[in-house]
Amino acid sequence: MAVRWYLRYSLSYRDIVELLKERGVQVSHTTIMRWVHQFGPELDKRIRRYLKPTTDSYRVDETYIKVKGKWTYLYRAVDSKGQTVDFMLFSSRDVQAAKRFFRKALSSPHNQTPRVITVDKNPAYPPALQQLKDKTEIRQETSIRQTKYLNNIVEKDHRFIKKIR
Numbered sequence: 490m491a492v493r494w495y496l497r498y499s500l501s502y503r504d505i506v507e508l509l510k511e512r513g514v515q516v517s518h519t520t521i522m523r524w525v526h527q528f529g530p531e532l533d534k535r536i537r538r539y540l541k542p543t544t545d546s547y548r549v550d551e552t553y554i555k556v557k558g559k560w561t562y563l564y565r566a567v568d569s570k571g572q573t574v575d576f577m578l579f580s581s582r583d584v585q586a587a588k589r590f591f592r593k594a595l596s597s598p599h600n601q602t603p604r605v606i607t608v609d610k611n612p613a614y615p616p617a618l619q620q621l622k623d624k625t626e627i628r629q630e631t632s633i634r635q636t637k638y639l640n641n642i643v644e645k646d647h648r649f650i651k652k653i654r
Contacts, residue, residue: 584613
């Protein structure tokens, strides 16, 4: 239950310790952290197939954020309704990183194969998507729109992420 609370709601480990204490369970916050690291990936694997299907229009963007004192790129894709398709942290902003991100996003069973992918002016996206088309990992009919402002849905979230750091 503690792992589920941590993953579902924006609670800290210490908040969960308090909730469990009210229910008569004495546990340390580091124990909850270990449980999240141990059981989180398995829970993710089991529930991902029950997520709502995404639409076939993706909006993709990346931002530069600090994680544990290191600057990394957060790649993120949302569908036309604003539902998260997938996200990934990566150390570089190149064609390989973009290709890896798209492969990860397309591999989830709740994601539809995209009809349109809207990206910003990052020069790594078109070659990465073309390579995926050449290997038939995405359909040839998938169109790529390289527009600066059409992915504002993603940009709004980046501003929020920067505020909570």
